[in-house]
Amino acid sequence: MTEVTRRPIRRALVSVHDKTGLDAIVRALHAVGAQIVSTGGSARAIADLGIPVTQVEDITGFPECLDGRVKTLHPAVHAGILADTRRPEHRHQLDDLEITPVDLVVCNLYPFQRTVARGAAPHECLEQIDIGGPSMVRAAAKNHHSVAVLTSPAQYAEAVEAIGTGGFTLRQRQLLAADAFAHTASYDVAVATWMGETYADTTDGTGFPRFVGVTAERAQGLRYGENPHQGAALYRDGRPGIADADLLHGKAMSYNNYVDADAAMRAAYDHGDLPTCAVVKHNNPCGIAVADPSQDIAVAHQKAHECDPLSAFGGVIATNRPVSAAMARAVQDIFTEVVVAPGFDEEAWEILTAKKNIRLLRCAATPDDQRGQVEFRPISGGMLVQTVDRVDAVIPDADDDPVTAGHGDDFTEWTLVAGEAVDEATARDLQFAWRAVRATKSNAILLAHDGASVGIGMGQVNRVDSCRLAVDRAGQDRARGSVAASDAFFPFADGPQILIDAGVRAMVAPGGSLRDSQTIQVCQEHGVALYFTGVRHFAH
Template sequence: MPHDKVRVTRALLSVSDKAGLVDFARALNARGIDLVSTGGTHRTLSEAGLPVTEVADLTGFPEMMDGRVKTLHPAVHGGLLAIRDNPEHQAALAAHGIGAIDLLVVNLYPFEATIAAGKPYAECVENIDVGGPAMIRAAAKNHADVAVVTDVSDYQALLSELESGSGTLCGETRRRLAQKAYARTAAYDAAIANWLAGEIGVAATPAYRAFGGNLAQGLRYGENPHQPAAFYRAPGIVRAGVASAQQLQGKELSFNNLNDTDAAYECVAEFDPVRTAAVAIIKHANPCGVAEGNDPLAAYERALTCDPTSAFGGIVALNRTLDAEAARRIVEIFTEVIIAPDASEEARAIVAAKKNLRLLIAGSLPDPRAPGETVRSLSGGLLVQGRDNAVVDDMPLNVVTKRAPTEQEYADLRFAYRVAKHVKSNAIVYAKDGATIGIGAGQMSRVDSSRIAAWKAAEGAKRLGLSESLALGSVVASDAFFPFADGLLTAVEAGATAVIQPGGSMRDDDVIRAADEAGLAMVFTGHRHFRH
């Protein structure tokens, strides 16, 4: 166990991020702590007028090879690793003239930011830190005697403890900092390993899989109150979304809020904002209404019509800037979260009147075609797969029935398939004129999903005072093939006129025959969109 108190008399500082560095180092110096530093850090501190020893003066070797070699030396690592109450270690320090280092302050080369910016391969490699992680791990291993700081946000707390402890740091602090240090280098190495796996073409199945992230926020609990939870951002974020969004107002986001908001924004990103405004309303990670419109308000009104009961307490995602007209309408019913690329000042003021409503601004939309990974835990392991980045606009639609879809049916079929991609399997989506009118999600049988979607379309007609179901003249999307004709026949009974599905069933011929007998147009995509 670490000693309870360790006095700090000498600190080594070597940082890439210079934020707060001079003030921090000045406070250390004011406590009589000797400062040692490297390269750019030494230059910054010297220019600020602080007395600081350059590492080259400790090692007797100049920095070389463009700074690749500077701290990998016994004069540094001996000072970090020596156990203070071990006589042999102390004798070695004395014999070789090595001074002990009590505090290490290091933050690493910005590798994650470099790959996120899409820099060339050689530049990415040059931003792989070697000496920094080596020193961090050495200091963290010897946390019984050494404190290691890897995060600028820890500067003030460390200074406060030095002040209250008369120049000492307690064992609990050093253990906490050591844990954080190892986690930081693990996340850093994970980013490097995963980037390199992609560069050499083994991203799908590397022999060892590493994941890392930094804490975005601790959560009150997970899906249920008895489950602890936290939200971590992946290093080097390259896709816009919940992890990169700025929360402008509202209560702290919960585990379920974050999960549902991610589902909503991924869904609405399927719709090109240049072509049309689109809104997705999500409840329990499933769309309960999605629609296109000439503007955000029109799209929201049409999305809400699909299932206003389920929309209560839901998540609203927009593919365009939230304007005042849409904001005014959205806040009329209880909504948990609104996420959009941006929001006008007037819209922000309108939402601000609902103090608990969260408003997230993501800056841009995630690219639905972008590669990436999804991860799911199993007992004793992980399931990792590539993101479902298949987009219906890129798929050839193979007409398999005697009748081909009309131009309007084609447009609605593509719309419905975009939505079906984001509905939990088994997924059935009824759509008409660029809006969902009935969604069946997550059922154990596809025919049940089809019945539920048809029932929701009929309920929608009742709400509007119509005598016929909204499904009359609609199209239907299925995320996977119809194993039997019964699910298709349910759509026929509801009044649908066209169907889009992947195809691939051993009974495709039976399903096609049933479609022809009913006068349906049906297309196969060849791409399944299971979402479990």
């Protein structure tokens, strides 16, 4: 069978919910003399343009019925779409059945995802599950040797040109078909996910549905992955996050830049309304700090940077406030890969854009946008799924023991298990340290003073080494009088002893170890306040 390079459009089937740009397509079709077949609201919109349109029921001989649920599900429609016109027997069958082949299908689907996103009731969501549309799109995409298919207004400009120059080439039809199957796949996954969540089989007690699907669209290729020999690309899945950030200035983002920027942004939004800055290197914080509400974000940046200036070289900075001129002047003298923020003041922009290679990212998304979301981690043969860890956790009491009872992430809910109750300033530092340690890879120990990390030990295979590392990075002067947060329980008293010997005056940890009594005892003996949260923020 010989493939004709371009296939002129003689008959087009148009059925769209989103009518953006529809006038350009139908005018182009009318200009080349194509017959336009359409349904319902699409047909009315075309007629209102003064362009001749044939109702689909005139083709099928059968009226739309069941409140529009059945319109195009008919052999007179689908035979015209599915006929492989390269094959003589298909053409003869169409002649015998008096069916005209379709050369172009223009179809986008009911807005199911938007309906779910606005919290519509289940019966309304069910009505937005498109049946006829996906059937036509899939049929046209399968038969792309004979039929072109458009599923998005973003494709219309190129389509208008193709229609006016003799039709779509085979290569164009192949690409459109691939887009069409991706479109229906994404739609089907959204429906299946919603159905699984709405009518979840939770007999295993996890609360997770039996099926979970993720679809994403390639946004851009990246130069390489974590290492130069690894290929990489950025995909977007439609959820708000760092993948949607706007690169306003600087070199293209790398794989590692995105990983670090995501970690930095999450760390910068863990402290409520306080101006916050996080400096991240290799997916771990070099420093995190907050400022008073009335202070410039530059104050938080200075405090965060001072935690570990050596490691901050070549790092990623994130803030939860627009970058000010004062902060920009500090950053301009520090080699920084990326600054991600909700915005940049005019003078800050002028200062930072004078540096050719620094990447400036504007990201409007916040962790609040991820509330209730799940995250996925590939493993060989499958993937792991969990809810996103946030610093607003509250868990039910495990038993009547106040030492092991679960309370949450708020200082007022913690249990004092050793020492005397701390003053207000120390309580603020403990609260800050507990929120900041969530952003650090386990095993994690974070020392803090005056709303800033002063020493961080992370990613060690035992908690004792993390304690030593946090103290070493802080140095004797900064460690003395600081507070400490541990992302998980202390399994033995040796870690707390290291912190006590360094002069740490108060600690917060989840509790829950079989040897909690030993940790409590050593803190009690040295007059160090120890609070248990009952919540763990362990992170691999």
